[in-house]
Amino acid sequence: MTTLVTWSFPTTIVFGVGAVRKVADYVKRTGTKRALVVCDPGVVKVGIADRVRSLLEEGDIAASVFDRVDPNPVEKNITEGVEAFRAHEAGCVVCVGGGSPLDAGKLIALKVTHDRPLADYDDSVDGGRFITSNVPPIVTIPTTAGTGSEVGRSGVVTLAQTARKTVIFSPHLLANAALLDPELTRSMPGRVTAATGFDALTHCLEAYCSVGDHPMADAIALSGIEHCAQHLVRAVDHGDDLSARGGMMKAAMMGAVAFQKGLGACHSLAHPLSSEKGIHHGLANALCLPAVVDFNQATAAARLERIRAILDANSKDCGTALRALRKRVGLPQGLGAEGVSAADVPKLADKAFEDACHRGNPRPVTREDLAELYRASL
Ligand SMILES: [Zn+2]
Numbered sequence: 001m002t003t004l005v006t007w008s009f010p011t012t013i014v015f016g017v018g019a020v021r022k023v024a025d026y027v028k029r030t031g032t033k034r035a036l037v038v039c040d041p042g043v044v045k046v047g048i049a050d051r052v053r054s055l056l057e058e059g060d061i062a063a064s065v066f067d068r069v070d071p072n073p074v075e076k077n078i079t080e081g082v083e084a085f086r087a088h089e090a091g092c093v094v095c096v097g098g099g100s101p102l103d104a105g106k107l108i109a110l111k112v113t114h115d116r117p118l119a120d121y122d123d124s125v126d127g128g129r130f131i132t133s134n135v136p137p138i139v140t141i142p143t144t145a146g147t148g149s150e151v152g153r154s155g156v157v158t159l160a161q162t163a164r165k166t167v168i169f170s171p172h173l174l175a176n177a178a179l180l181d182p183e184l185t186r187s188m189p190g191r192v193t194a195a196t197g198f199d200a201l202t203h204c205l206e207a208y209c210s211v212g213d214h215p216m217a218d219a220i221a222l223s224g225i226e227h228c229a230q231h232l233v234r235a236v237d238h239g240d241d242l243s244a245r246g247g248m249m250k251a252a253m254m255g256a257v258a259f260q261k262g263l264g265a266c267h268s269l270a271h272p273l274s275s276e277k278g279i280h281h282g283l284a285n286a287l288c289l290p291a292v293v294d295f296n297q298a299t300a301a302a303r304l305e306r307i308r309a310i311l312d313a314n315s316k317d318c319g320t321a322l323r324a325l326r327k328r329v330g331l332p333q334g335l336g337a338e339g340v341s342a343a344d345v346p347k348l349a350d351k352a353f354e355d356a357c358h359r360g361n362p363r364p365v366t367r368e369d370l371a372e373l374y375r376a377s378l
Pocket residue numbers: 147199202203267281285
């Protein structure tokens with residue numbers, strides 16, 4: 001086993017090949033011996049859910065696996081997860097998987113102790129003020145390198161009432177510990193590696209360019225962009241390269257730490273593409289990001305110039321560098337390839353404008369700007 005390193009920022013993060021083997025230790029540290037493992041059918045299929053369950057049981061933790069989480073989590077996943085938590089008399093949630101099980105697991109933990117309807121906790125109406133520290137402990141184990149949800153303080157869920165992707169944000173949703181094991185991302189197919197990697201890159205880029213003064217977030221975002229520039233292509237082309245896989249896990253982690261500063265218009269465009277059209281979140285970002293960067297070019301010129309220089313010193317601007325990278329990692333070049341047409345734009349733009357992320361965009365956006373950005377991304 002290679003050396004494991006531990007960071008606290010403020011979540012305790014254990015990084016390195018073999019980190020997953022620490023799961024029982026970290027559950028015990030939260031003071032419980034019963035864990036609900038939240039994952040999805042994909043995590044079960046590749047055998048990772050069973051592996052985590054065995055590791056927990058070997059460490060004397062009673063584990064029950066809950067895998068009914070949709071690719072874009074819906075309210076029902078949370079309600080059923082809370083029932084599973086209670087049926088198992090669990091004391092903590094171990095979230096295993098990509099962004100969806102990680103987000104769902106955090107929101108299941110929230111709802112175990114918080115009785116209001118999920119809509120009340122919506123970040124766009126400052127719902128985080130209703131969230132107290134009385135949330136069961138959370139341990140996160142990512143199997144992709146993109147959302148950074150393992151160290152993030154938010155969960156995204158599509159609510160039944162509004163059919164809208166809703167962000168729930170509170171420091172009390174931070175995991176107690178995150179175990180980042182590059183080995184767990186080795187089986188991720190190239191296209192998923194590319195799409196989730198673009199999500200990490202989008203988090204870093206949007207955080208760095210977002211409004212507000214946050215030098216710590218800026219520094220982390222820049223380093224995250226450097227990690228993407230160095231490792232994304234290699235992780236896509238050589239999935240067995242654990243150094244590239246680890247580099248992208250670090251980029252994902254840094255993106256999620258950085259975006260406590262804010263995000264931007266790209267994430268507002270991406271959210272309805274998932275809830276309305278079922279497009280993978282990272283891919284939705286990859287398809288919209290160049291147009292958003294072009295739109296922000298004049299307002300955020302100095303910052304985008306810095307990113308351009310990191311991504312590709314020879315490209316003429318940041319949007320061009322991003323389009324080239326997107327092509328290099330084998331992703332489609334427009335929303336049209338994913339079944340989105342001009343007829344979809346008005347409804348998507350309405351939903352994107354309701355989304356709170358664009359408030360961080362360096363150049364303010366109107367509903368019509370968002371519609372135009374979708375058209376420019378077709
Ligand atoms: Zn994202």
